[in-house]
Amino acid sequence: MKLLVETKEEVADGVVRLTLRAPGGAPLPPWEPGAHVDLELPGGVRQYSLCGRPEDTSAYQVAVLREPAGRGGAAYVHDELRPGHEVEVSLPRNHFPLVPAERYLFIAGGVGITPILPMLARATEWQLVYGGRTRSSMAFTGDLARYGDRVTLHPQDEVGLLDLAGLPVEPGTAVYCCGPEPLLAAVEALGFDDLHVERFTAKPDDGARTAFEVELAGSGRVLAVPADRSILDVVGEAGVTVLSSCREGTCGTCETGVLGGTPDHRDTVLTEAEREEGEVMMLCVSRARSPRLVLDL
Numbered sequence: 001m002k003l004l005v006e007t008k009e010e011v012a013d014g015v016v017r018l019t020l021r022a023p024g025g026a027p028l029p030p031w032e033p034g035a036h037v038d039l040e041l042p043g044g045v046r047q048y049s050l051c052g053r054p055e056d057t058s059a060y061q062v063a064v065l066r067e068p069a070g071r072g073g074a075a076y077v078h079d080e081l082r083p084g085h086e087v088e089v090s091l092p093r094n095h096f097p098l099v100p101a102e103r104y105l106f107i108a109g110g111v112g113i114t115p116i117l118p119m120l121a122r123a124t125e126w127q128l129v130y131g132g133r134t135r136s137s138m139a140f141t142g143d144l145a146r147y148g149d150r151v152t153l154h155p156q157d158e159v160g161l162l163d164l165a166g167l168p169v170e171p172g173t174a175v176y177c178c179g180p181e182p183l184l185a186a187v188e189a190l191g192f193d194d195l196h197v198e199r200f201t202a203k204p205d206d207g208a209r210t211a212f213e214v215e216l217a218g219s220g221r222v223l224a225v226p227a228d229r230s231i232l233d234v235v236g237e238a239g240v241t242v243l244s245s246c247r248e249g250t251c252g253t254c255e256t257g258v259l260g261g262t263p264d265h266r267d268t269v270l271t272e273a274e275r276e277e278g279e280v281m282m283l284c285v286s287r288a289r290s291p292r293l294v295l296d297l
Contacts, residue, residue, distance in 0.1 A: 034096035043072035102172035109179025249285035257296030
């Protein structure tokens, strides 16, 4: 979709919120808390969580963190994008949905607050623990103030790091976490029974890489995937179009059905249950545990 930037406002040090609307004010496709969209920016496609109100179909809102070591997309948004400019935006996708639970514990670090914001309005019994480098770098603290003591702010320069081990988690609690990799790794190490995480960057992949084959079910073609190539690259060079975006296993765009064989999942999108089912895989990073995979292509 080609959407127009209606407003651009600073919501924290180094974070701006964009409000995007369709030309003429047409309603936008609906979405649920946890969803994200792709923005086509100089330097490539970037994924941003929707942080507005799902019931408001007149606009999308995303928050963009300035990333000095990034590939240019965030810098363009901060330095050059203006109200009235046009941006190409994908349909919303959701690999971080809010599942039914008796209660929720939300843990956010930095700009990881963005996918959690819409969840707070939808959930009933919940607590939010939100950490950041400084209070001024933590976005949406003004919006969160209305929730009172259900929100605990942890600016690192004032109170130190989050005390993750001391978090109260009663049975029946779904734990949701989004933020930088060290926070996610620390939360995962605690072994919560019902944990949901979303990553903005790929996990380190130190697994062995071996060659294998993929069979394209639609044509019966068999393609060799060398140890140093991805499935996505190989099928693309063979003339088969597969939608893709991040190429890091974080966005879910290249999800493809698996009809035979055993995938070696290396993405950060699928749940453990989905991995065990082995019915879909992300072609950009995942590989094979069997000599051949049969793909629904």
